[in-house]
Amino acid sequence: MATIDLTSDVVALTGALVDIASESLSEQEIADAVEQALVAVPHLDVVRDGHTIVARTSLGRGERVVIAGHLDTVPANDNFPSRLEDGVLHGLGSCDMKGGVAVALLLAATVSEPVRDVTYVFYDAEEIAAEFNGLGRLARERPDLLAGDFAILMEPSDAGVEAGCQGTMRVDIRTAGERAHAARSWMGSNAIHALAPVLDRLETYVPREVDIDGLVYREGLNAVGIRGGVAGNVVPDEAVVTVNFRFAPDRSEADAHQHLQEVFEGFGLTVTDSAPGALPGLSQPAVAAFVATVAASPRPKFGWTDVAQFTQLGIPALNYGPGDPIYAHKADEHVPVEHLQRVHATLTKWLTA
Amino acid sequence: MATIDLTSDVVALTGALVDIASESLSEQEIADAVEQALVAVPHLDVVRDGHTIVARTSLGRGERVVIAGHLDTVPANDNFPSRLEDGVLHGLGSCDMKGGVAVALLLAATVSEPVRDVTYVFYDAEEIAAEFNGLGRLARERPDLLAGDFAILMEPSDAGVEAGCQGTMRVDIRTAGERAHAARSWMGSNAIHALAPVLDRLETYVPREVDIDGLVYREGLNAVGIRGGVAGNVVPDEAVVTVNFRFAPDRSEADAHQHLQEVFEGFGLTVTDSAPGALPGLSQPAVAAFVATVAASPRPKFGWTDVAQFTQLGIPALNYGPGDPIYAHKADEHVPVEHLQRVHATLTKWLTA
Numbered sequence: 001m002a003t004i005d006l007t008s009d010v011v012a013l014t015g016a017l018v019d020i021a022s023e024s025l026s027e028q029e030i031a032d033a034v035e036q037a038l039v040a041v042p043h044l045d046v047v048r049d050g051h052t053i054v055a056r057t058s059l060g061r062g063e064r065v066v067i068a069g070h071l072d073t074v075p076a077n078d079n080f081p082s083r084l085e086d087g088v089l090h091g092l093g094s095c096d097m098k099g100g101v102a103v104a105l106l107l108a109a110t111v112s113e114p115v116r117d118v119t120y121v122f123y124d125a126e127e128i129a130a131e132f133n134g135l136g137r138l139a140r141e142r143p144d145l146l147a148g149d150f151a152i153l154m155e156p157s158d159a160g161v162e163a164g165c166q167g168t169m170r171v172d173i174r175t176a177g178e179r180a181h182a183a184r185s186w187m188g189s190n191a192i193h194a195l196a197p198v199l200d201r202l203e204t205y206v207p208r209e210v211d212i213d214g215l216v217y218r219e220g221l222n223a224v225g226i227r228g229g230v231a232g233n234v235v236p237d238e239a240v241v242t243v244n245f246r247f248a249p250d251r252s253e254a255d256a257h258q259h260l261q262e263v264f265e266g267f268g269l270t271v272t273d274s275a276p277g278a279l280p281g282l283s284q285p286a287v288a289a290f291v292a293t294v295a296a297s298p299r300p301k302f303g304w305t306d307v308a309q310f311t312q313l314g315i316p317a318l319n320y321g322p323g324d325p326i327y328a329h330k331a332d333e334h335v336p337v338e339h340l341q342r343v344h345a346t347l348t349k350w351l352t353a
Numbered sequence: 354m355a356t357i358d359l360t361s362d363v364v365a366l367t368g369a370l371v372d373i374a375s376e377s378l379s380e381q382e383i384a385d386a387v388e389q390a391l392v393a394v395p396h397l398d399v400v401r402d403g404h405t406i407v408a409r410t411s412l413g414r415g416e417r418v419v420i421a422g423h424l425d426t427v428p429a430n431d432n433f434p435s436r437l438e439d440g441v442l443h444g445l446g447s448c449d450m451k452g453g454v455a456v457a458l459l460l461a462a463t464v465s466e467p468v469r470d471v472t473y474v475f476y477d478a479e480e481i482a483a484e485f486n487g488l489g490r491l492a493r494e495r496p497d498l499l500a501g502d503f504a505i506l507m508e509p510s511d512a513g514v515e516a517g518c519q520g521t522m523r524v525d526i527r528t529a530g531e532r533a534h535a536a537r538s539w540m541g542s543n544a545i546h547a548l549a550p551v552l553d554r555l556e557t558y559v560p561r562e563v564d565i566d567g568l569v570y571r572e573g574l575n576a577v578g579i580r581g582g583v584a585g586n587v588v589p590d591e592a593v594v595t596v597n598f599r600f601a602p603d604r605s606e607a608d609a610h611q612h613l614q615e616v617f618e619g620f621g622l623t624v625t626d627s628a629p630g631a632l633p634g635l636s637q638p639a640v641a642a643f644v645a646t647v648a649a650s651p652r653p654k655f656g657w658t659d660v661a662q663f664t665q666l667g668i669p670a671l672n673y674g675p676g677d678p679i680y681a682h683k684a685d686e687h688v689p690v691e692h693l694q695r696v697h698a699t700l701t702k703w704l705t706a
Binding site for chain 2: 166168170179180181182183184185186187190192193194195196199200202203207218220222223224225226227228229230231232233234235236239241242244246273302303304
């Protein structure tokens, strides 16, 4: 079985993690290696749940921070194993997010007396459907393991702070008509034509930009699918457009749903997928203190991330990790050595100063 | 395999034909049954071409009439198998056009010495794109089999004479955009939203009505299909709407195409299917003579029918068959028993008097 060495530097450790293949639902080998390395660290209590490993200090500090990263990757794309070249580490998962995992593992092993207690969480199955997500499983079944005052998700954020995240909701809008032969179309009613006002409203929709804690979130309302038609000579009696609404975290899911009902008044909506956003929480003391320490200007997170899982548990959370997220899931995925070293140094200082 | 009995009455035979499923491109079973029944009739020469059956008398009469009907149907719509109730036969294809096919099959089997030679044609794939049409295939490859002085197409025409037919043209209108993650939709451009003006123009289009030889033709312009979408979280970069234009026979295909280019100015059109209309030709002697015999007032034919194929071959042709065409392609498709019997009696008389 694979092993990892927590006395190596952050670049070598990132490379070693990349070299353990861990596509979603195939995390056993990497989880075994992480567990084996962490149980050898005297100042940590280690708990395993499936292929998720939780390692905690218990120093009785007045504050507890959760530092989390997922162990899985998307499928390989001619980018395995790792390769270090000109100050950049290339390879599957280097950016999303084994660089962040390497930083967290080194903090866990080397910072034996942090000024705030730390819960490290290394979890499985983040890159696939939400039902498999290891962090979600813990939140449902072992929320005690996630208890804390503040959480840092080490998703790639260009070595800067990305706060909160937007919510997402998908709805189907269905129109009904009456079938008829296209040669006698006045006998029927065309469900595709009936979608004209829906597309008009989408085309003219002006997405909101909203300032929350000094961060500007940009919403988006998009048709992501459209279908209709029975045959080439038939007036169709049904058509469906699927709309995806990305909403700023000042709206709840219920608010988002109500907004869609207003935008598409007169049409029936069916919600097929929904996940709440997360407020940036920059005014919360724990978050503000972290931002001040890392001297970073927070940016808003547009895409949905597991930050929202912590928000649901009432724990302020943000994204802070090495790697430019633009390269996540790409064949030329990579992480700069400078990001790895800087994030490692910053968090070490924050946990020890 | 299914069999049909040409000694049954026209109602029972129509029901038996409805009960052999024969959606376009799945006509093997019905074509086998028709071929098997016709080769057993001593006074007919039978030729099969694909799933098209041609059966001819060769009595050396001075005149030859072509009597034609298609064997295929549109997809089922909870209307299979047949059901006889209160003098009406219900079921998929009962109206369009297995009633007409049943009449023609009985004429073929029972009128052994018609006063004019007859070519019966039972063909495949009329309800889909013109390229598959069995009659069109014969017209291109075996025009000798279609030779004649006059043609009757037994499409449903309310047991009256419908003259000429409208043309049909199908075009794809495609919009292009740029893909982006739905969470950062301002980085892309939504091809589905770009279809909004196309649906608006369809929704507000006012179709023309035109008088030709005293018959009023009604045109129609309809979306018959729409599609687009990459994934539930992606701004789509392509969308397509398929539009079907039914045009009066005073427009050529080129005229029809130009009209569509004007209606959808600013969008690119791709013609995927096109068939010309047929002028009613009521002044042609063979047409006028038939109309006088059946004592019918001709009406315009809205739907495209294979009358146009005969027009292209220089053979005067009209539609005359049982069933109200309004019910073609509808879930409650049906044909009155009285129509079946009257059309059968009239044609028997015309072929024997």
